[in-house]
Amino acid sequence: MLEIKDLNVFYGSIHALQGVSFNVNEGEIVTLIGANGAGKSTTLRSVSGIVKAKSGEITFCGKKINSVPAHKIVRMGLSHVPEGRQIFPNLTVMENLMMGAYTRKDKNEIKSSLEEVMERFPRLGERSKQMAGTLSGGEQQMVAIGRGLMSKPSLLILDEPSMGLSPVLVDEIFSIIKKINQQGVTVLLVEQNAFMALQVANRAYVLETGRIIFSGKASDIQADPRVRQAYLGENDEEAS
Amino acid sequence: MENLADQIINGLQLGLMYALIALGYTMVYGVVKLINFAHGDVFMVGAFVGYFGFTQWGMSVPLAVLTAMVVCSALGVIIERIAYRPLRYAPKIAALISALGVSLFLEFFSSLKFVFGPNYRVVQRPFEEVHWNVLGLNITNIQVIVFVTVLIMLALLQFLIYRTKVGMAMRTVSVDHNAARLMGVNVDNTISMTFAIGSAFAAAGGVLYAIAYPQIHPFMGIMPGLKAFTAAVLGGIGIIPGAVLGAIIMGQVETLTSAFLSSQLRDAIAFFILILVLLVRPTGILGRNEPDKV
Known part of the structure; x- marks a missing residue:
């Protein structure tokens, strides 16, 4: 449904996305996780046309949408x-x-x-x-x-839906996301709350400083010791 | 006392005309956070087009007003397209300087012989001024025309902004361009629309002004423009009811100062208000200090 190939985005001289590639299939919940500043929001913003990519290809439902203005992308679903x-x-x-x-x-x-x-x-x-x-x-x-x-929409993109919410509300929001997906809406989810995101997602991509460093089934990513240490707060006193 | 009441009515007439101009300042500020300093000159062009309409092109007054509104809408859209859009995401000072440039251009271009010419022109009113005595108050037909026209236009604007899709789009663009884009709003078109509406209102104000104070010239937009800008700031820039409130206050202050203090102090007091507002309450009467959102 959504296919991103070798996406490069610059903010001035800062190379924010360095050849990001991933895809979202119909019916899935896919999550992008990563630390602050890894490029998660930038990725979403280039998909919806708010940020223009320098190079790379964004295809949505078979159509290339790199140069489609943001207000027209909404119409495509x-x-x-x-x-x-x-x-x-x-x-x-x-x-x-x-x-x-x-x-x-x-x-x-x-x-x-x-x-x-x-x-x-x-x-x-x-x-x-x-x-x-x-x-x-x-x-x-x-x-x-x-x-x-x-x-x-056929594809719903959610950027940090749990930000600033109490734990009870976070649970509520995630169960809503799951229900929305069950009713046939494909979801691309960006979260700092990697633990919750991996619970609901089918697949996950891990972004670090503008590059995708791991990808796979959400359950595998969740079990990966490197991910556990870096993003799930295990043995990490600085985790928030 | 009767004289005071008459002066208040005169002030209301002036204030309502300022309101038509002030709305354009405040609406444009709302969507692009820019003070369109050429706005007073759009008012001047409106006055001239209306004047030509009912003196030389054989139009009725309502048709002349409509023609001026259409011409000035186009002018407003062109100004935005050429002078502001390329600078939209540049530092604010660039667009501000561009606005001053457009203002000077309109004034001096209009002064050319083959455009409007540099001279003052006396406006031959298409109808006689009639004075009525209503409950001891001295009211003229011109005042009635101004009140009715402005009230109709305010009602239309209220409807447009709060009851139509375009108005809703304008309100979202005034919050955040990107958030509006994500809803499918064409931000460029919405901004053009705002300039068109603001300029049309200034044009209507211009024609009414030319009829009420029957003398026009290429620099006539400067003072009413600055007064209306002051009104918009006084009411709270970006806030539509604020522009009307500020304009009504400015009209009263100006008229009452000329009537009971000294007409020489009129402009000084008007701009003293601007300075005072900026020092004491820069958000204006209806403005609130909203905390920045995360």
Whole structure:
């Protein structure tokens, strides 16, 4: 479904992604894990067109999308829930969700998507008229994911969905991600919480300073001693 | 007392015209975080187009206003495309200098003989000014036209921004360009749209201004432009109701100063307010100090 080949991205003179290649198959949950600054978000941002790659190829559903502007990529069925949620605080919860359906025309279909989202996140229904900026962190994350689903994506990209949330909410968010996937949405997930990400993912890629250093089945990666030490906090006092 | 009430009505007329200009400053600031210093000159072009419309092209006043709005929308879009878009992600000072350049260009280009010419022109009103005495207040037909036009335009803007898809896109672009892009919003088009709307409002303000204070010239946009900018800052730059509130206050301050203190102090007091706001409450009356989000 999504295929990335030899992706190179620069921020000025900084070579942020150095030949990253990976793929996501239909129906999977794939996770990219790695430390801060490894290039996880940059990878996602180049997939959704916010950052332009210097070289390499990004193919989505058989189409090369390197030079497609970000606002058109959404229409192709790729939805990116950005890091830090980036909900629109000056819009109501309902308006935020409707922004997710910005590219869609059919009012009845939009309505049924909205009902699905409300069913998945009942709390958003209660707060639909409230300004999104007044919600708690967990609720804002639900708005962000709900908004991402409103475009009816075939591929949902989630960047750090558990950031800043309490452990209970982290569990809730991950079980939601799993359910979304079970209902037929392919998921590409970036997480610093590698432990949780590896629990839900089918496959994983480990990024380090702009390169992929390991890849494989999530269960294998989880068992790999090098990964355990570096990313799962085992024998590592600095782990956070 | 009656004189005071009359002056308040005069001030409201002036303030509502400032509001039409101030909205353009504040909307453009909202989406691109840029003070469009050429905005006062777009107002001037609007005044000229409207003037030609009802004096030389045989248009009715409403048609002249609409024509000026269309011409200035196009002008606003072109200005953004040529002078601001290439600098959008450059340091802010670059776009600001570019804006000042556009402003000077419009003023001096308009002064050329084959454009509008450098002279003051007296506007022949297409209708007579009529004075009415309503409950002891002196009201003119021009004031009624200004009030009605501005109220209709404010209602339209409110509808556009809070009830339409374009308006929703504008509100998202004002928060974060990239987040809006991820929703499928064409940010460039939305910014063009904002310039078009802001410029159309300034144009309508220009035509009304030319009818109310019937004299126009290529540099007529400077003072109302600066006053409207002050109004936008006073109300809270980027906040739409703030622009209207600030403009109404500015209109009152200006008119009451001329009527009861001295007309020479009028501009000095107006800009003293700007300095005071920047020193005491730079976010403006309706602005809030929002903490930076993580």
